[in-house]
Amino acid sequence: MSKPVYLVPAEGLKVRHPLGGHLKPEGDHVVLDSYWRRRIADQSVTQGNPPKAAKPAAGKE
16 A cells, blocks of 8 residues: 655646545645656656644633
């Protein structure tokens, strides 16, 4: 089984997701299969780092 990776579409491109719709402009985790390897090869997407999760706001006491 292929490993999941975080991919980001190239600037100004809408990249179709094989499961329907498009890859989010900020990127998303996908399973690295032959479809996504081709998108990397044609420079439609690049491997990136997922955004850091926002820390929850401290509650008022």
